[in-house]
Amino acid sequence: MAKGLFATYHPAVCMLFFLAAIGFSFSTQHPVYVVLSCVMSSAYLVYLRGWRPFLRTMGTCVPLVVFVGLLNSLFNAAGATILWQWGPFCVCVEGLCYGVAMGGMLTAVLLWFACYNEVMTEDKFTYLFGRRLPTVSLMVTMISRWTPRMVSRGRNIHDSQEALIGGYDQSRRGMLHRGVRMATVLVGLGMEDAIQTADSMSARGYGSATRTSYARFRWHARERVVLGVFCALIAASATLLATDAGAFTFYPLVSPVEPSWGYATYALMLGMPFWVELERLRIPWYSSSHGKQPLTRASVHGYE
């Protein structure tokens, strides 16, 4: 399990986690909360994908932070401490801070989405929404089957076309014409494929009864416990964060950062993918909270 234990939890738990992480990250620009979210999401992404891919992702995020920060400070002149003024443009410390916080917030959200992609694979998503929206979820799986197929079809059409008439007309007009022709063939073949797939679906009873779902996930005692703890953390973080964020402003002067219990709660909430790993350590108080019961005659007989 390269992705860690958290990825094996029930999709509903994973989904709730990412909804909370992304939602909270979006909701505040309080610098401490932004930094916490950035640190936690970075740590989790490194854990999931390793350093190299993480740095590559950051390579696209850092310019974003700089860009948003500069843009904000250029156009937002509400601050009190003026750094530099030129005509209508006025750069002040507060605006710069606000911009950096906003960039950090965006970075955190992007990183959480990157983690989401690693953990919430398509089958989990389909499982979560499949029973409610069977048609939509089937469409999602079918699209994800079709996309690579269309790409390889397109390559095949391109090759066979270039091999025959590519040499005749290298002008831009000729190439444009061939592009249009390729699209026509792709659509024609695609429809032909779709008819055959539809045949295969109806031959296997598609639409003959209410669809059920091949569920690959089950609720365990551990999921319930973890979910309970997590919900408590969400509630605590929400209250504390609201208070802290309410007391903090960027304009006209950046308010000082006060110590708060909210930071710890927030870190603990975002750190869920890490603390669920404690299970591996077989810590007695942690393991026993999983509802593990000694095997008794009664529970053995329960199988009958």
Place this chain on the structure above:
Amino acid sequence: MSEYVVEMRGYAFSYGSTGEDVLHDITFGLENGSFAVLCGTSGSGKSTLLRALKPELAVAGTSRGTVRVLGNDPYHLSSVESATRIGFVMQDPENRIVTDTVWHELAFGLESIGMDTQTMHRRVAETAHFFGIGSWFDRKTTDLSGGQKQLLNLAAIVVMQPAVLVLDEPTSQLDPIAAKGFFDVLERVNAELGITVLITEHRLEDVLPFADRVLFLGRDGTLAYNGNCDGFVRMLKKDDDGLYAALPAATRMSMLLERAGKGTGDRASYPVTVREGRSYLTSALTTISAQGGLGAEPHPAERTLPPSDVVLRAKDVWFRYDRKMPFVLRGVDFDLCAGRVAALVGGNGSGKSTLLLALAGIRRPDRGRIIKARNLHVALMTQNPKALFTRDRLVDDLLEWSDLGGYSLSNTNDMLERFGLEQLRMRHPYDLSGGETQKAALAKILLLGPDVLLLDEPTKGLDATAKAQVGAILTDLTLREDKAVLLTSHDLEFVSEVAHTCSMLFGHEITCTQDAHSFFLDNLFYSTPTARIARGILDGCVTTADLAASLGLG
């Protein structure tokens, strides 16, 4: 309930409401657990007949007579019953897969009929185990090989626990090794699960050994034969209906000997497998030598190829699709000569298609060069020739490039006639059968007047008759018009009959190039069935024609 699982009585079918009957008076019954092969030349209505068993797939038209599946009219079954009782496996596995992962594909049918999760898990697990899918259960369906895809299709049907399994040319898009694997599993489904099988297939060589029943659909749309394999071969001997070439090599050999009056009369049945063929040939030769030998000592003529100009040359070609991927071609040297058919054989993924793309100039080698004679026009036909067509009518489609290639309607008509496609000129290109599509694509390419033809798997999905036609056209092109042809194929028998030279690609390199006859004689098992039958008993035979020559039967 009747004793038959599948039964048709006096069945007739016509397209539309007033059209002429394409199927007449079809009457047969299949007992529970039988393995039946439905054969007939292409266009004889095999698919139409099979589809009549499954209302969801039935061809639009008018039918008469009775059809019974498990004693019921299939049209009176509910759609859940129809889905679970009658399994239908179709051609083109690629398009039959609905979902993106293997496990979901297996579960798809069960989800559709609303099975509860507990039972579904159990069924899927059992089926995955039976088919040996366990190791690739979590894979994406896009990443599977063609053979795995068709196996998955079969498994996704068997998971519904049907009583009857109907298969319409399931292996036409597979290479021979994948096809063998598929048939082995199908045989297990029949033998171990007792599911009745009705299959159409043009690879009789692979499927006849399992079959306990053969149904033969004649050209006129009537059931010309209904009985066991032996009787079928005996019947074909009397009236050769274009299926001779589709028979197993061992059977063809025994028919050849028998026609010449030199068969071993003491045998009750015809040989089907290579092993049976070898023992048949040994005893036939004993009889012949007892009767005074072969007469004149026959010796197949030594084959030498006339020298010819190299028109296209690959020199130390290295190629990879991506910088991070391994090389697909490693130092390939290859010469293509005018006036010859060259064949490229080798396993899947050995780089055959890539070499063709490189020779056609579509992929630039990373190292090495492609050297082309001046003003040489090279044309490549990739796999899936459907990708060549854009218009609604075949004749319009063939005229698409008339400006580029400088040809006229009369050239097109001549070409259609040459390929025997003049009847189909108004058809939509997608409505052609596999063999017709292949021929139409070849016609379209030839209209451009290329000097070199590179053909990727031109025999894929063709029946014996269509294969013979394509072979004759290729021979004609090289001998009469001095064109150079390079083809890749998995069909060694076709290669041995058509190709002048043969090269084997293995491990991304060309391991040997020889004239085709010696190539197949020197190979021990990567060779034609006839060569494997005759090895050590009657040397120097690669094709049935060689065998006839060696035996002095002409």
